[in-house]
Amino acid sequence: xxxxxxxxxxxxxxxxxxxxLECVQDMDHENMFWxxxxxxxxxxxxxxxxxxxxxEKGDIPEGYSVSREKKERFSLILESASTNQTSMxxxxxxxxxxxxxxYTFGSGTRLTVV
Amino acid sequence: xxxxxxxxxxxxxxxxxxxxxxxxxxYGATPYLFWYVQSPGQGLQLxxxxxxxxxxxQGIKGFEAEFKRSQSSFNLRKPxxxxxxxxxxxxxxxxxxxxxxxxxxxxxLSVSS
Numbered sequence: 001x002x003x004x005x006x007x008x009x010x011x012x013x014x015x016x017x018x019x020x021l022e023c024v025q026d027m028d029h030e031n032m033f034w035x036x037x038x039x040x041x042x043x044x045x046x047x048x049x050x051x052x053x054x055x056e057k058g059d060i061p062e063g064y065s066v067s068r069e070k071k072e073r074f075s076l077i078l079e080s081a082s083t084n085q086t087s088m089x090x091x092x093x094x095x096x097x098x099x100x101x102x103y104t105f106g107s108g109t110r111l112t113v114v
Numbered sequence: 115x116x117x118x119x120x121x122x123x124x125x126x127x128x129x130x131x132x133x134x135x136x137x138x139x140x141y142g143a144t145p146y147l148f149w150y151v152q153s154p155g156q157g158l159q160l161x162x163x164x165x166x167x168x169x170x171x172q173g174i175k176g177f178e179a180e181f182k183r184s185q186s187s188f189n190l191r192k193p194x195x196x197x198x199x200x201x202x203x204x205x206x207x208x209x210x211x212x213x214x215x216x217x218x219x220x221x222x223l224s225v226s227s
Contacts, residue, residue, distance in 0.1 A: 042219035105157035
């Protein structure tokens, strides 16, 4: 089975800190995605990547950046964490373009910014 | 802009009863449609998907969904719900650019005994 691993299940960070969320997939998928999930808002796309060193903004990229130096790893960076970035962050990968064959999700990282 | 609407925020169903979760999408062409389930504290798991062909698709865990173009709907069904089906369910559609999925806001299913 494809596995998507997010390095931390829970994180607590202080306002203004630079935060790194890591995601690794083990099935050679081209496409990787970062979403945030908030109650009543569903999943919203932050950034995605369709190849190494390639990245595209999603619907809510402000305050975030990403890095994809290797095919298997896709990192989400909060440049200066703020309390409104407290959320569940979900990483996903797919073989087909854009997730047309469906995503495989990680278990999520629940980030609290205090 | 494309969107996915799940009209029901929360549904409670008795164990053994049938289930239908509603999903409507806005998209002109034939969409790529998905249903995912999220158990508490977990990531999302793909239940089923529709691309083309037979409009009734079968998924895992006994779920099925029917694509109705005339109603722009892709409703999820299960004939007999089990307590373990209690979870949050998300409908999704591939965006027009073909680059990522757009998700609905989710429906929380509770199962009563």
